[in-house]
Amino acid sequence: MPSVCVNCMPSSFNPSRRLALFTLTTVFLIGIIYIGLFVVLTNEKAIPQSPFFGGKESTWLRADENTIETATALEMPTVADEKLLDWIKNDKRRMLHVVYRVGDLDKTIKFYTECLGMKLLRKRDIPEEGSSNAFLGYGPEESNFSVELTYNYGVDKYDIGTGFGHFGVAVEDVAKTVDLIKQKGGKVTREPGPVEGGSTKIAIIEDPDGYKFELLERGPTLEPLCQVMLRVGDLDRAINFYKKAFGMELLRKSDNPEYKNTVAIMGYGPEDRSTVLELTYNYGVTEYDKGNGYAQIAIGTDDVYKTAEAIKKFGGVITLQPGPLPILNTKITACLDPDGWKSVFVDNVDLLKELE
Ligand SMILES: *[C@@H]1O[C@H](CO)[C@@H](O)[C@H](O)[C@H]1NC(C)=O
Numbered sequence: 278m279p280s281v282c283v284n285c286m287p288s289s290f291n292p293s294r295r296l297a298l299f300t301l302t303t304v305f306l307i308g309i310i311y312i313g314l315f316v317v318l319t320n321e322k323a324i325p326q327s328p329f330f331g332g333k334e335s336t337w338l339r340a341d342e343n344t345i346e347t348a349t350a351l352e353m354p355t356v357a358d359e360k361l362l363d364w365i366k367n368d369k370r371r372m373l374h375v376v377y378r379v380g381d382l383d384k385t386i387k388f389y390t391e392c393l394g395m396k397l398l399r400k401r402d403i404p405e406e407g408s409s410n411a412f413l414g415y416g417p418e419e420s421n422f423s424v425e426l427t428y429n430y431g432v433d434k435y436d437i438g439t440g441f442g443h444f445g446v447a448v449e450d451v452a453k454t455v456d457l458i459k460q461k462g463g464k465v466t467r468e469p470g471p472v473e474g475g476s477t478k479i480a481i482i483e484d485p486d487g488y489k490f491e492l493l494e495r496g497p498t499l500e501p502l503c504q505v506m507l508r509v510g511d512l513d514r515a516i517n518f519y520k521k522a523f524g525m526e527l528l529r530k531s532d533n534p535e536y537k538n539t540v541a542i543m544g545y546g547p548e549d550r551s552t553v554l555e556l557t558y559n560y561g562v563t564e565y566d567k568g569n570g571y572a573q574i575a576i577g578t579d580d581v582y583k584t585a586e587a588i589k590k591f592g593g594v595i596t597l598q599p600g601p602l603p604i605l606n607t608k609i610t611a612c613l614d615p616d617g618w619k620s621v622f623v624d625n626v627d628l629l630k631e632l633e
Pocket residue numbers: 415416417420421499500550551
């Protein structure tokens with residue numbers, strides 16, 4: 278007999294029925310409290326949008342997902358958001374390499390190895406895609422950041438645009454490196470000297486395609502290929518995105534009114550042992566021409582699916598849905614940041630297999 282009928286039988290007060298009635302009441306009361314709490318919590322988030330019930334707020338009654346979406350739009354972290362942010366913080370992330378296109382692979386390899394002291398790590402020809410690529414760096418890809426050069430058959434020139442800034446390389450003696458580069462016919466666009474508003478000695482040179490390299494004088498370092506500098510149109514928006522969606526830390530930020538710019542250094546670890554993303558905002562400049570030379574940064578993750586979910590949630594655009602690549606089977610996902618800069622996340626385990 279269904280327990281709801283307990284009430285319709287006045288003569289039914291035997292102990293077991295009492296217990297049933299008591300249980301039913303308790304469950305009912307807990308239910309009321311639970312719904313009450315839910316309404317209070319949900320409305321707290323809904324208030325900034327509209328102080329009244331109805332309209333969009335009614336979506337929270339329909340599905341949990343809608344609640345999360347509504348709350349995200351209002352930038353109020355939900356429990357689910359907090360969980361995702363926590364996961365990102367604990368994910369095993371590292372800047373792996375930066376990809377860009379060059380007009381003559383051998384010429385660039387020669388320049389990087391002879392003038393910048395890099396090693397050629399791997400090189401492969403992919404005729405079916407009409408391209409070749411080469412990885413160069415200062416140490417093994419398993420632990421060091423590297424550059425991945427792409428050569429597309431028949432394309433010998435690229436437009437670097439105005440948005441890309443430079444790659445940073447830490448060297449022990451900037452003046453000596455610059456001398457060597459000059460000897461080899463390289464182009465120096467800024468002679469060695471202290472950095473704007475600081476004491477670190479730097480110089481800026483250009484590689485055969487015109488990509489700038491900032492040489493920074495530092496003692497021996499675990500990660501000589503230490504920066505990728507990109508210009509952004511809204512620094513706070515970019516910082517917020519790289520913090521939340523990418524799980525990077527803001528390592529330092531400096532406003533330089535005398536040079537009309539603000540710079541933020543972001544990354545997954547301290548600057549002396551991990552490559553950082555340097556974001557530059559030039560006063561009043563909200564958009565840049567990205568050209569067609571610079572491509573993307575690759576970052577390692579333990580889960581490309583969760584990564585893509587987080588990127589979508591925190592303001593990025595997924596341009597390649599997470600999943601395994603054909604043939605290689607490496608799981609990746611690709612996205613654009615709020616300025617339109619591209620990044621690719623690569624599954625850590627799959628990458629190691631690829632490197633074997
Ligand atoms: C880069 O590779 C070198 C050489 O193997 C190694 O000593 C160094 O620890 C690596 N850097 C990092 C950040 O792991």
